[in-house]
Amino acid sequence: MSAAHHSTIVILRRTDKVRRRISTNRAWQQFFLRATMFHLIGLACTPFTIANPPASLKPLQIYFIDVEGGQATLFVTPAGQSLLIDTGWPNNNFRDADRIVTAAKDAGITKLDYVLITHYHDDHVGGAPQLAQRIPIDTFIDHGENREPASQKLYDAYKALLDSGKYQHIVAKPGDVLPIQGIRAEVITSDGQVIQKPLNGPGLPNPNCANSPEPPVDTTENPRSVGVLVTFGKLRILDLGDLTADKERELMCPVKPFGYVHIYIASHHGFNQSGSTALVHAIMPAIAIVDNGAKKGGSPSALDIIKSSPNLEAMWQLHFSEESGTAHNTASKFIANLQDPDAGNYLKITAQPNGIFTILNSRTNRSNYYDYQERILRLPR
Numbered sequence: 001m002s003a004a005h006h007s008t009i010v011i012l013r014r015t016d017k018v019r020r021r022i023s024t025n026r027a028w029q030q031f032f033l034r035a036t037m038f039h040l041i042g043l044a045c046t047p048f049t050i051a052n053p054p055a056s057l058k059p060l061q062i063y064f065i066d067v068e069g070g071q072a073t074l075f076v077t078p079a080g081q082s083l084l085i086d087t088g089w090p091n092n093n094f095r096d097a098d099r100i101v102t103a104a105k106d107a108g109i110t111k112l113d114y115v116l117i118t119h120y121h122d123d124h125v126g127g128a129p130q131l132a133q134r135i136p137i138d139t140f141i142d143h144g145e146n147r148e149p150a151s152q153k154l155y156d157a158y159k160a161l162l163d164s165g166k167y168q169h170i171v172a173k174p175g176d177v178l179p180i181q182g183i184r185a186e187v188i189t190s191d192g193q194v195i196q197k198p199l200n201g202p203g204l205p206n207p208n209c210a211n212s213p214e215p216p217v218d219t220t221e222n223p224r225s226v227g228v229l230v231t232f233g234k235l236r237i238l239d240l241g242d243l244t245a246d247k248e249r250e251l252m253c254p255v256k257p258f259g260y261v262h263i264y265i266a267s268h269h270g271f272n273q274s275g276s277t278a279l280v281h282a283i284m285p286a287i288a289i290v291d292n293g294a295k296k297g298g299s300p301s302a303l304d305i306i307k308s309s310p311n312l313e314a315m316w317q318l319h320f321s322e323e324s325g326t327a328h329n330t331a332s333k334f335i336a337n338l339q340d341p342d343a344g345n346y347l348k349i350t351a352q353p354n355g356i357f358t359i360l361n362s363r364t365n366r367s368n369y370y371d372y373q374e375r376i377l378r379l380p381r
């Protein structure tokens with residue numbers, strides 16, 4: 001990144017902190033005003049009901065469910081549709097399926113419209129058969145045939161669901177837009193292919209390619225992950241499954257097909273085979289969510305790449321990474337599960353299309369407030 005760009009970002013950061021403080025103050029003023037009015041009205045006429053907000057004001061909800069180092073990310077759109085990205089692990093007596101169903105209930109849904117399987121490793125597809133016993137599912141989305149012999153058993157168990165005839169099935173290709181209502185979910189990678197056409201105008205040169213080492217070629221299912229870029233109003237959210245650094249380079253070098261994202265769901269649980277600077281520093285995430293386990297993902301070098309990303313405001317993690325220690329983990333208030341006995345705490349984003357969102361840590365029951373109404377639009381695309 002050029003010095004000019006860098007100084008622009010620094011200035012915007014400062015301006016933005018002020019703006020955020022102002023809008024936080026405003027939010028509190030509004031809150032107290034409403035609370036006062038609530039009490040006055042409450043005194044005058046009880047009981048009364050508050051009407052449901054119009055659909056346009058309903059938020060996008062995203063649950064980062066703790067499946068102990070696997071993935072299970074649930075999107076519930078303002079249109080009431082749901083997209084679950086991955087199903088966690090097999091076995092463990094329905095642990096991951098039950099955690100997903102708990103999140104679905106919290107979001108007020110009773111079925112999953114779309115379940116996207118990024119690839120056929122146990123921490124992603126393994127939970128699918130148990131999940132299908134716990135909650136109705138409409139449609140499965142995946143990259144097509146399994147490509148790794150070691151994953152064949154897991155794939156066969158998933159394929160049995162598809163072959164039952166109970167579900168619709170979509171094989172995703174780069175450039176496809178998933179039919180889910182309320183968000184735009186565009187497929188960026190699938191089955192080892194990456195999107196060829198830049199999104200939103202011409203692609204931009206990616207200066208991070210030059211100082212990022214050429215990674216080894218990965219021959220497992222990981223680089224075949226279905227990756228999606230979700231757009232919701234002004235917000236962009238990127239989830240590339242366990243896409244490895246060789247494929248990140250193919251996607252982002254020498255020209256990147258898209259620029260910044262607000263929320264980066266850290267590839268591969270923050271494991272150091274993924275999340276290269278060629279990707280992370282090119283997309284300049286404001287927020288990173290790492291779905292690591294205590295002993296899986298969350299590698300020191302991968303966490304450091306995220307933390308040194310030029311536009312990062314906060315890194316959140318599902319677990320304290322034992323390998324990374326306090327030097328590399330994020331601050332504990334941003335971690336859903338510390339080193340205590342595991343409680344399966346989750347993180348939840350509640351987002352408005354205007355670029356305002358909160359992140360709830362279910363362990364502390366506290367939310368952080370983020371306002372990207374202005375800032376992100378001024379960054380280099």
Ligand SMILES: [Zn+2]
Pocket residue numbers: 069070071121123124242268269
């Ligand atoms: Zn994984």
